Amino acid sequence: MNEMTEEDVLDRQLLEAAPYIDDNGFAARVVSRLPAVQRQRRSMRGIILVGITALGSAIAYTLSGGGRFVNEGIVRLSNFPIWLLFVFAFGSGLVVGACAVIVAIRKTPEVRNLRRLQS
């Protein structure tokens, strides 16, 4: 019993003995050594993606003879009954939405962890 009290006293003394070390520019020195913000890399990634998409679209347009397949597809679709088009659009929306949600969750684990971090 007495032993426990002694340990508690020692622990408290140790806790209180830890001196507070003033920052004195330490944080500023650390921040000055941080790598440059990665936002540039992100924007570069966006530019590359948009560029590749535009290039791919241009190639597809050229190879398909001026986008003739799009016209033909629309003509064919216009012959379908309206309810079928509605079902098709709704189904496509669901599939794309579900994929987007899955990718978003998988890509941002930090967002999922926010609640755990704050608890």
Place this chain on the structure above:
Amino acid sequence: MALTDADLVARVLLDDDHHAFAELVRNHQSSVRGVLRQLTRTDVALADDLAQETFLRAYKNIRSFRGEARFSTWLYRIAYNAFRENARKRKELVGIDEEQLQAEQDTRTVDPALRHDLMHALSLLPLHERSAVLLCCQNGLSHDEAARVLDIPLGTVKTNVLRGREKLKRTLAAWGPN
């Protein structure tokens, strides 16, 4: 309202926010530098270099922080690893045996202030006991958290804390007024 560690980490993760990271550094610099100063036996310059390295590594690897432990625990682990790597490089991590401990005690200069006595007595402990006592008794980590930081079994941490405490008590008693 002050932002929590979780808020600041989230800002760093989502926006690469250097200001948020600076706030994290300010919040934890004292404890991290304090632990490193004790580990390096009050070599302030080396301890501060290692502390800088700790925070830089924390920034680079912040995505691997999953929030399963406290942010401070995660930082201590990085700090301890940085210290170990540095010690290995300097071939200092050979463990301080009882003979060396005794030799250092013989050359001690006893400070009348309890704080100085405690910190000095702490610096005389062998590394494995010093680290365990520092983390558990001085920085409030649980044995389990300290085991994760030091990467050793839980039972070893408990033993090291017990032995470290015993040695501290003996050292302080020897220095006390007769």
